[in-house]
Amino acid sequence: MERNKLFKELVKKSRSYRGYDESRRITREELLELVDCARFAPSSVNRQPFQYLLAYEQEDLDKIQPLTGWARGLPQMKLPHPGKCPTAFIVICQNTDWDPDLNRYLRDVGIAAQTMLLAAAEMDLGGIMIGNFSPKKLAETMELPENIVPMLIVAFGKPDEKIVLTEVEPNESLNYYRDDQDTHYVPKRKLKDIVL
Numbered sequence: 001m002e003r004n005k006l007f008k009e010l011v012k013k014s015r016s017y018r019g020y021d022e023s024r025r026i027t028r029e030e031l032l033e034l035v036d037c038a039r040f041a042p043s044s045v046n047r048q049p050f051q052y053l054l055a056y057e058q059e060d061l062d063k064i065q066p067l068t069g070w071a072r073g074l075p076q077m078k079l080p081h082p083g084k085c086p087t088a089f090i091v092i093c094q095n096t097d098w099d100p101d102l103n104r105y106l107r108d109v110g111i112a113a114q115t116m117l118l119a120a121a122e123m124d125l126g127g128i129m130i131g132n133f134s135p136k137k138l139a140e141t142m143e144l145p146e147n148i149v150p151m152l153i154v155a156f157g158k159p160d161e162k163i164v165l166t167e168v169e170p171n172e173s174l175n176y177y178r179d180d181q182d183t184h185y186v187p188k189r190k191l192k193d194i195v196l
């Protein structure tokens with residue numbers, strides 16, 4: 001495969017997974033490697049205001065999982081299915097002593113999260129960004145100091161579900177959906193429709 005195509009394949013492999021093989025535990029070392037990749041990501045005026053909470057022990061996973069909201073686009077389904085939860089979380093937090101402005105680094109949060117997700121894909125792991133949570137409840141549950149504010153949760157694990165990318169016309173639905181086999185379909189706009 002051409003070199004540049006390898007990267008594109010990695011981007012395509014890095015989907016938002018909502019089902020994992022719970023027997024594949026994730027180690028602290030693996031999570032440190034993901035954060036070490038995020039460390040080199042760009043940051044506005046190079047402020048690097050984030051610190052990362054690593055959760056991989058069952059006790060912590062059991063605390064965080066109930067605080068996360070999954071697949072709002074499929075309200076009839078409770079995902080992940082029982083026994084298919086992620087085996088790690090990284091919570092990207094902003095240290096407000098380093099910068100108190102929580103709106104200023106919202107783009108940086110996404111860049112850090114996607115960098116870790118791509119690194120995970122390269123390690124044959126997968127994950128998903130979870131924005132649907134209460135930062136206050138998470139901070140209370142994990143007993144975070146006041147200057148550490150959760151910005152985004154990223155779940156990780158060994159993916160255990162099939163995801164298919166489809167292409168849609170501009171007038172077609174962008175809603176993701178699942179078939180009877182629980183295959184998850186994600187419609188993407190076509191290249192010709194997004195270039196101005």
Ligand SMILES: Cc1cc2nc3c(=O)[nH]c(=O)nc-3n(C[C@H](O)[C@H](O)[C@H](O)COP(=O)(O)O)c2cc1C
Nearest residue numbers: 014015016069070071072128129130131132176186
């Ligand atoms: C910033 C952000 C927050 C997200 N939060 C959630 C979430 O709380 N729960 C969830 O199930 N999916 C969440 N997602 C995943 C999206 O639903 C997913 O990216 C979208 O359906 C497209 O699928 P794909 O990532 O596989 O292309 C989030 C994605 C982003 C970028």
